[in-house]
Amino acid sequence: MTQTIYLDYAATTPVDPRVAETLQQYLTPDGIFGNPASRSHAVGWQAEAAVEQARARVAGLVGADSREIVWTSGATESDNLAIKGAAMANQAHGRHVITSLIEHKAVVDCFLWLQERGFEVTWLEPDEAGCISRAQVEAALREDTILVSLMAVNNELGSINPLQAIGALLRERGVLFHVDAAQAAGKMALDVSAMPVDLMALSAHKAYGPKGVGALYVRRSPDVTIEAQIHGGGHERGLRSGTLATHQVAAMGHAFNLALEEGDAEAGRFESLRSRFLDAFGGLSGVHVHGPERARIPGIINIGFEGVDGESLLLALRGVAVSSGSACASATTEPSYVLRGIGLSPEMAQGSLRFSLGRFSTEEEIDTAAERLTEAVARLRERGAARRATV
Incomplete structure (x- = not known):
């Protein structure tokens, strides 16, 4: 497995x-x-x-x-x-x-x-x-x-x-x-x-x-x-x-x-992993990173994908554990109230996922997750286009 x-x-x-x-x-x-x-x-x-x-x-x-x-x-x-x-x-x-x-x-x-x-x-x-x-x-x-x-x-x-x-x-x-x-x-x-x-x-x-x-x-x-x-x-x-x-x-x-002893070093590593992750699917169109450019911590990355439903993307991302919002609000299928609160449309909020990095994240994991994400988004968009063509 x-x-x-x-x-x-x-x-x-x-x-x-x-x-x-x-x-x-x-x-x-x-x-x-x-x-x-x-x-x-x-x-x-x-x-x-x-x-x-x-x-x-x-x-x-x-x-x-x-x-x-x-x-x-x-x-x-x-x-x-x-x-x-x-x-x-x-x-x-x-x-x-x-x-x-x-x-x-x-x-x-x-x-x-x-x-x-x-x-x-x-x-x-x-x-x-x-x-x-x-x-x-x-x-x-x-x-x-x-x-x-x-x-x-x-x-x-x-x-x-x-x-x-x-x-x-x-x-x-x-x-x-x-x-x-x-x-x-x-x-x-x-x-x-x-x-x-x-x-x-x-x-x-x-x-x-x-x-x-x-x-x-x-x-x-x-x-x-x-x-x-x-x-x-x-x-x-x-x-x-x-x-x-x-x-x-x-x-x-x-x-x-x-955390007191190792926090500074971890923050630098997370920044590097974040950049690596975002760069890995930089060629994918219709991608939006939500949140501030500077006033942020590096370990949380919220990304919206145009033309893709977030729940479908979660299911398509086999072997990668991510979320569509806060764990405390995951019992609902409604778009994230946080993303709606910053002005995103219901469609964009619904098509967004939160990726969060941690102490045991590796470069290899980041590369593999980005590869699977790119493939899943492309596949779901193709299916969506095929369904629309038959209507």
């Missing part, structure tokens, strides 16, 4: 083998398997020490103090804790919140939840590159605005929002700023000690760690208040109750530490 070429790293990454070894060390009787909240014996102390080391490692990647890191089950829970928690804790100061039309579903659905409960939501429209500007945010601000939530990197386009400029504006106005950084951590520089961000969601499985664990950065300031969404024991300084999965937490810490 031919091995699948995996080009869907934006959906999830495989666990780095080095991180997998760390996972194993915290599961079995001869490892550090204790409950980190058990502070009456050495087994619990060892687990707590592992959790705190991991907390420091996660903090180190984003320039935070380790006391500002709250463990969660993933970026979705982090987004829920940040958005719902901030809105509910600060509603006495106002009930107006701001986000964009092309946020991840975890953010979009939180704002819809707030809207159902009487909050007024302003939905900002991105430019054709998938970015929100400082001027747009400034124009939307009101006296009763309490929260703005924008992603660092769009999960379908790879576009990077101007966080520094937007955050500086919001800090000046006293409005909380939440950033979903699931697709950014390890792929671009993040330094919350210099960036005016109050809340930042992080995910392990987007950075070669395990699924089921994430973190929320909560800036240590009296101005940043959020309400807990999960209760029962008062863990994580009362912000997120529940026994911590020590093995997952330790693995996330290891994964983020590797």
Whole structure:
């Protein structure tokens, strides 16, 4: 059986083998398997020490103090804790919140939840590159605005929002700023000690760690208040109750530490692979690369093919794992709401695929995938022309 070429790293990454070894060390009787909240014996102390080391490692990647890191089950829970928690804790100061039309579903659905409960939501429209500007945010601000939530990197386009400029504006106005950084951590520089961000969601499985664990950065300031969404024991300084999965937490810490050490080199390699991939089918007509030329991460490539249905192309690309959009929205056959949000026609949005590169992508895989893609597009276009000729 031919091995699948995996080009869907934006959906999830495989666990780095080095991180997998760390996972194993915290599961079995001869490892550090204790409950980190058990502070009456050495087994619990060892687990707590592992959790705190991991907390420091996660903090180190984003320039935070380790006391500002709250463990969660993933970026979705982090987004829920940040958005719902901030809105509910600060509603006495106002009930107006701001986000964009092309946020991840975890953010979009939180704002819809707030809207159902009487909050007024302003939905900002991105430019054709998938970015929100400082001027747009400034124009939307009101006296009763309490929260703005924008992603660092769009999960379908790879576009990077101007966080520094937007955050500086919001800090000046006293409005909380939440950033979903699931697709950014390890792929671009993040330094919350210099960036005016109050809340930042992080995910392990987007950075070669395990699924089921994430973190929320909560800036240590009296101005940043959020309400807990999960209760029962008062863990994580009362912000997120529940026994911590020590093995997952330790693995996330290891994964983020590797990202800190190797991220710059990886970004350069991804840029090279991206260019190689796009050059490989440069002779194919009717091809459109969506997203910005510069303000982007190199690992996400969204491409539209004229005259081709995206779902048909996915089926025709045997042995190549890619997606037609976010994994969290793949249950629908509707065109990507992100691509529609940047102004693409339904036909072009439907004919687009997302290719995402990762740590284990090779030049040989890139060449083979580009070759299969070129053949599949040509074949589907020929079939389409033949069908039209018989009508």
